[in-house]
Amino acid sequence: MPPLSLSANTVQEALDRADARHWTRNPPRSRRARLAFLLSKNGHDHTALAARLHTTPQALESFGNLPGSQGGDHENSALQQAVEREVIRLWQPRIRRRAHATILHNNGQMMISFRAWLGFTAAAGSSDDPRLRTLTLSLHAPHVEALFSAWHRDAPEQELVTLLSDALSACYFHRNRPQGTTETVRIERIDYLEFYY
Missing domain, CATH: 1.10.260 (434 Repressor (Amino-terminal Domain))
Incomplete structure (x- = not known):
């Protein structure tokens, strides 16, 4: 069998593959x-x-x-x-739950690296032309907790994509914007995605 790849083109699989770093066997x-x-x-x-x-x-x-x-x-x-x-x-579901709990207990930082087609919504309306972006950034604790919680209850992929879109809006696109900024981002399609935690 070939070596395990740690990137994927779905949120669920990318989370699963990131957990591989915490396996004990x-x-x-x-x-x-x-x-x-x-x-x-x-x-x-x-x-x-x-x-x-x-x-x-x-x-x-x-x-x-x-x-x-x-x-x-x-x-x-x-x-x-x-x-x-x-x-x-x-x-190893128990090992993974323990790793997730430890991460959340220690401020819940998570890095992601991805290339995806993103759509944007602003006060003037939505972009009908998704743009390909390649980004590496840190997600903050509330969004990490939301992703882990959804994973533990086997949430559908579309819910995971929505949660990650919300995280991108808050942790990247709004970080230097005034409070009350209404722009949001939605992930239209993932080319590759890798989580680091």
């Missing part, structure tokens, strides 16, 4: 071991896991060379990426 690396881990989290139900990964039980068997499979060496990069994302999402 590495997750399984082989396809068979990863599928065994995911099956243990899905009641050993191949059909439920296949649905979660947007594939079929037969494709899972082939991918992991599970008993009764044919063609276990068949390469499926999309499925491989889906399996990796799911393993990262589920690995």
